[in-house]
Amino acid sequence: MKTKFIFATALAATVLAAAHVVWAGQAPGSLSDPDMPVSHHDRVYAAEQFSNTVSVTDPADNKLVGVIRLGDPSPGNFSPLYKGQVLVHGMGYSPDHRTLAVVSIGSNSVTFIDTQTNAVKHTTYVGRSPHEAFFTPDGSEVWVTVRGENYVAVLDSKTYEEKTRIVVPAGPGMQIFSPDGKYGYVCSSFNPETEVITVADHKIVGVVKQASPFCPDLAATPDGKQVWFTLKDVGKTQVFDARPPFALLKTLDTGPITNHVNIVHNAGGMFAYVTVGGLNQVKVFRTDDFSQVATIPVGNLPHGIWPSGDGSRVYVGLENADAMIAIDTLTNKVIATVPIGQAPQAVAYVPNAVPEGDGTQNAQPLGVAGQTVHLAMMPADASKPADAAGAPTTVALFDQGLVQVLQAAVTGLAPKQPYVLGLSDSPDGGGNVDPLANFMTNPAGAAIVNAIGQIRQLVTPGASTAGDKRRYLVIAPQMAGKLGAPVQVQAL
Structure with missing residues (x-):
C-alpha cells in the first residue's frame, strides 16, 4: 500500500506540472529544478531564539503543527548547561529534504533534525557563536559559519563530525552556494568583505567589498548569475555577479534593520524579497533591472524569509510578533498569519519534508512559547x-x-x-x-x-x-x- 501511495503522489505531481506552465527553480536550488506545488507534505520551519524552539507549520492550510523543543527558557540556562540548546537561531536543510540543520548561538551547536519525525538525530558542537549552517548542493558537507571566530567549520554530512576548517576574516555571518555547487559565498559580520570559496578544495578565489561590516544574510539566484546580501547596520542590500571576477552590480537603500533576503521565480520573472525590520516591511526588487516593484506591510520586525517550492508564496518570520506570515508572490499580499514561538530568526520552507503520514511526531504545543x-x-x-x-x-x-x-x-x-x-x-x-x-x-x-x-x-x-x-x-x-x-x- 505504501508503494502505491508514493507512486500515486508522484503521478499526481507529474500531471499537475504538465497542466500548467512550470516556473521552475527556487532558492537554494537550480533554475532547472522542477517546481513543487504547495502540499500537506511540505513544512515551514522557524528557529525561535527566546523559546529555544523550532516551530513546524503545514503550509497547505497554514496551521501550526507544533514546536520542537531544543532547550529550556530562561533562567534554566543561567547555570552550567549540560544539555539542551540556547538561542536557537540559524537554519538550513539537506538537498534530499530529509534533514534540518539548526544552529544555536548560545550553546555553539548544530542540531540535525529528521523532517519526517521531528526527532533530533545528532548534535554537533562547534566554535564560538555559530550563526548559520547549510548543506553543499551535493549533500556531502555542511558548512557552518562560526561568527564568534574566524572560520567556516566543514562537517561531514554522514557522520556530522567536523572534518576541516576554512579560515576567513573574523566574524563570518552566513554562507550560501552557487546552484551548480562550484562556489560557496561567505559574507562577514565584522569585516566589510564577502569571500568566494571553491567547494571542491576550500580555497578563497574571490573577495567582494561590502559597504559595511555587518552582513547577516545572503542568497544566490537559481540561474547562477547573482548573489544578494543584506547589510543590517546601514540599511542597504548589495548585489554582485556570482561568476568571476565577482563584480559588484548594485547597491540598494532598503531601510533600517535590513535583515534577510531570498529569491523567488514565478510567472512575473525573478525577484528578490528583502525583510526590513525597522520599517516592518518586505521590499520586492526585480533581479534584471533592480527596480523596486512592491512594498508589503507585514508586522513587527520581519526577519527570516523563504519561498515555497513553486515560488507562489514566501514565508516570513515576524521576530517581534511571534508569527509566521505567508505572502502571495503574484499579488504581493499577506494571505495568512500563523502564531509560532518567541522571536523567530531564520526561516526555511522544505518541500516534501514529510513524504508519508501527518508528520506530527515529537511536535509539542506552544505552551509558554506562545x-x-x-x-x-x-x-x-x-x-x-x-x-x-x-x-x-x-x-x-x-x-x-x-x-x-x-x-x-x-x-x-x-x-x-x-x-x-x-x-x-x-x-x-x-x-x-x-x-x-x-x-x-x-x-x-x-x-x-x-x-x-x-x-x-x-x-x-x-x-x-x-x-x-x-x-x-x-x-x-x-x-x-x-x-x-x-x-x-x-x-x-
Whole structure:
C-alpha cells in the first residue's frame, strides 16, 4: 500500500506540472529544478531564539503543527548547561529534504533534525557563536559559519563530525552556494568583505567589498548569475555577479534593520524579497533591472524569509510578533498569519519534508512559547512622526515563566549615538528613570535592544489592578554619563 501511495503522489505531481506552465527553480536550488506545488507534505520551519524552539507549520492550510523543543527558557540556562540548546537561531536543510540543520548561538551547536519525525538525530558542537549552517548542493558537507571566530567549520554530512576548517576574516555571518555547487559565498559580520570559496578544495578565489561590516544574510539566484546580501547596520542590500571576477552590480537603500533576503521565480520573472525590520516591511526588487516593484506591510520586525517550492508564496518570520506570515508572490499580499514561538530568526520552507503520514511526531504545543506581550513606542514630541516611514519602535516582552525577555526594535534615532532604554514613573518620561539597557544606534539610527529580568511592571492598558505600580518604557539619550530628555515614550 505504501508503494502505491508514493507512486500515486508522484503521478499526481507529474500531471499537475504538465497542466500548467512550470516556473521552475527556487532558492537554494537550480533554475532547472522542477517546481513543487504547495502540499500537506511540505513544512515551514522557524528557529525561535527566546523559546529555544523550532516551530513546524503545514503550509497547505497554514496551521501550526507544533514546536520542537531544543532547550529550556530562561533562567534554566543561567547555570552550567549540560544539555539542551540556547538561542536557537540559524537554519538550513539537506538537498534530499530529509534533514534540518539548526544552529544555536548560545550553546555553539548544530542540531540535525529528521523532517519526517521531528526527532533530533545528532548534535554537533562547534566554535564560538555559530550563526548559520547549510548543506553543499551535493549533500556531502555542511558548512557552518562560526561568527564568534574566524572560520567556516566543514562537517561531514554522514557522520556530522567536523572534518576541516576554512579560515576567513573574523566574524563570518552566513554562507550560501552557487546552484551548480562550484562556489560557496561567505559574507562577514565584522569585516566589510564577502569571500568566494571553491567547494571542491576550500580555497578563497574571490573577495567582494561590502559597504559595511555587518552582513547577516545572503542568497544566490537559481540561474547562477547573482548573489544578494543584506547589510543590517546601514540599511542597504548589495548585489554582485556570482561568476568571476565577482563584480559588484548594485547597491540598494532598503531601510533600517535590513535583515534577510531570498529569491523567488514565478510567472512575473525573478525577484528578490528583502525583510526590513525597522520599517516592518518586505521590499520586492526585480533581479534584471533592480527596480523596486512592491512594498508589503507585514508586522513587527520581519526577519527570516523563504519561498515555497513553486515560488507562489514566501514565508516570513515576524521576530517581534511571534508569527509566521505567508505572502502571495503574484499579488504581493499577506494571505495568512500563523502564531509560532518567541522571536523567530531564520526561516526555511522544505518541500516534501514529510513524504508519508501527518508528520506530527515529537511536535509539542506552544505552551509558554506562545506567551508574549507586544508594545510600541512613539516620539516624546507628539508633533514628530515615528520615523521617516512612519514605523514605530516595537517592543516584545517574551514570558519565560519566572522571568521575561524584553526586545525592542528601535528606529528613528540619531545614528551612532548612545541611548538608554528604561522605565519611568510617568507616561511622558518625566521623573525618575530606571535603566533596563544601554545601547548604541547603528549608522541607520536603529538598534535591537535586549533586557532580561522580572519586568513585571510592563502591563497592557486595562490589565492593571489597584495594587499595581505602573511604569512606562522610555528611550533617552545618554550624554556625559547622564540621561537627557526622553525622545521616545510608550504608546498607550
